[in-house]
Amino acid sequence: MSKVEFNKETGPREVFCGLTSIVWLHRRMPDAFFLVVGSRTCAHLIQSAAGVMIFAEPRFGTAILEEKDLAGLADAHEELDRVVNDLIARRPEIKTLFLVGSCPSEVIKLDLATVAEKLNKRFFGQVRFVNYSGSGIETTFTQGEDGALKALIPLMESSNEEKLLLVGTLANNVEDRFKKIFTNLGISNIESFPPRQSTELPKIGKNTKVLLTQPYLSDTVRDLKHRGCEIISAPFPLGIEGSTKWFLAAAKAFKISELKVHEIISPLINRAKLALDSHKEILKGKRLFLLPESQLEISLARFLHNECEMDLIEVGTPYLNKDLMKEEINLLPENTKIVEGQHVEKQLDRVRETNPDLVVCGMGLANPLEAEGISTKWSIEMVFSPIHGIDQAADLAGLFSKPLKRNQILTSKSLVTH
């Protein structure tokens, strides 16, 4: 492991909670509904983070706790029952209903597992119920997906069939690309988790080789291991380097030669390098500060340094699983400063002191930093855009070069007055 500087920080944070991940999870599985059991704050959070007003009737909602629900838990369970009944009557097409715990439901110890169990019996054969927590007292942003996937594992049947299982939500087009490449490599049995339909869960067992597409799935990985799955150790498929090593690791697990991998992906690499050049020109030598939010920060830092030649000032992450991130950390330059956790005020002090060229941060901080003359990139865009894989490397770089390029345009005088 390279000499990377690890720090921990606690204090006031400026991050989303795990409920936010519903925004991409519900799009991934169009036959599922996500019912948050929480407060008006939860409902307001999801709609604000997602800008959901465009939907006619979204496939997520909040059962908002009211005063009478807090008075007695028995009544709250009954009320939740009623809400679920109404919902299923209204949306008969729902196949899986996620009961999502929130800060208030966790604090009053609403037992969603028991509720889900009861509902499973009642709606047997019609709707499946699973529960997990997306609460902000336990989860940050992308960790919500970790909870949702972990909750689905017990529903997955066992099979000893050999397969490659891609774990973590991907944009559909990226997923298709990956599957095509793996097929070309000679891996024929490839499945994804989460699947595109909540009812089409992959079967898993000791011959399942798990390849993670996202770095924030610690709990899911642990449970997959318990089910006998083999976890392929690899960096994450962001950028050319990460994706190449990711393909190589998968190939190795399936005893496919490196030569074969290079043969198939070299044309992609060459094409991607060409596309990356124009972004690299802008990003090269620019100083980057990543605030914690998505857990993608370490992989992004690796990509932006190794392939776009940016200098890393500080790499924040809300949570660090050193084991899962081992391969990534190995690729980081010497003396990279990683900070786990956050004290947002102290961190912003450091931002101002170091005066970076680009800060990756949440939407709440972006405009205030811009107003101070610091260019920013919102981290939420990273989870909404197709950024994985070799073919997307330039697009990923583009997310970071765009604000700098725009800044250049707006501050330069390019037209002569005639």
Place this chain on the structure above:
Amino acid sequence: MELTLWTYEGPPHVGAMRIASSMKDIHYVLHAPQGDTYADLLFTMIERRGQRPPVTYTTFQARDLGGDTAELVKKNIKEAVERFKPKTLLVGESCTAELIQDQPGALAKGMGFDMPIVNLELPAYSKKENWGASETFYQLTRTLLKEKVSSSEKISPLRWKELGRRPKVNILGPSLLGFRCRDDVIEIQRILSEQGIDTNVVAPLGASPDDIERLIDAEVNICLYQEIAEASCEWLRRNFGMEYTNTIPIGIKNTIEFINEVHNKLDLPLTNKEELENKSKLPWYSKSVDSNYLTGKRVFIFGDGTHAIAAAKIAKEELGFEVVGLGTYSREMARQVRATAKDLNVEALITNNYLEVEDAMKKAAPELVLGTQMERHSAKRLGIPCSVISTPMHVQDVPARYSPQMGWEGANVIFDDWVHPLMMGLEEHLIDMFKHDFEFVDGHQSHLGHTATNKNNILNSDEKKEKNSKEGIIWTESGRAELTKVPFFVRGKVKTNTEKYAILRGIPEISDETLYDAKAYFS
């Protein structure tokens, strides 16, 4: 427990944040978990604020719950005070912290600070955003002025005469994330100043705690948004005798009435009465011949109480529309909205469920919707033009240009914003003349890109799906042909009414004649 897919208002602590963020030299320590920081983006993204809201979130986690969360609160308060040095500190909790009962306000008061501390208790499981904003502004006003209550005499609205200066008023209620507040304030100040009236303090928008302490230097309070300021105005009236205005100056008639009300309260002669009619272009634009086509346009209104009531009055009395639906999500203003609806012979819709609003909108078959951002989306789905008149809002409701809703310029803005989504007069006339020509595209509205190719018009697609009604009534060819000649925006209504009529009369097949029979029956 209430199933909510989308909510018009946030929780009450977001209301408190609106007050804190609107003001200067204030800091709000909010006992809350990390996810609650999402609220910052409402200000930095929708309002494009270049500053973070002055809020510190204590960020307690599950592992803190077994330990001492009260210590965490105190640590955060101490750090926030040292770092931000506020002149007044607001302390409160969000929904989750309310359950663990650390009483952060009481803790703060025990920490020995010199500055005033406002302890905000905003019940998250029964109240909402506007209530939270109102309560926060009220508690803040009360905290900063309560010591002056006993010592001061009642403030007479005529005091300015004794003091030998121009009369002074406060403008209360404008806040961030309010609808066009930034520009309303400028417009109202301009109008007052023209009438020889000075503005003492505008609050909460742009005010500091010092300004709140100066509120009693004015003679009268202008209550610009009841949702936010009425509680404070009422407290100032009870304790200092300060009178406040009730008229919301949106629209020409209300602006004139507002000016009259202020003059009456101050006993200031109104010398330019005749001029007032001509201050805005709305009366003439509305009278000009092109506007003939506005007569009887069916309009559906939904929004916060203040803007919905004002919109109904303008629609009916100043533009000659027919109000076919009126409602609000502000339960605090339900009584007033009901009263206005009664005057308009419609049933008021008081709800927080946007799907109910969409249903009502569909049933009312309006030609124009005036609503919030959500109604804009609903109207789009139904293929009906819409103008946004109220919060909740979107980044486009904070326009770069000067764009008030109140006063003379506000009336100009309203005329343009409401009329432009409709077909213009002459154009409508021509379309009506040529609509049977083969070039004519149904639903064509030349300047409206989004509806011109609208094949998703709910009324149209409904019709395609079920040529015959659920009750087994058959539409004959002549009946169907006649139905397509009905303007698309009322076609759904005509179809429903004709079927209703057919059932009533036991008519099994609907012909063109049945359509006319039904039309006569329901008119």
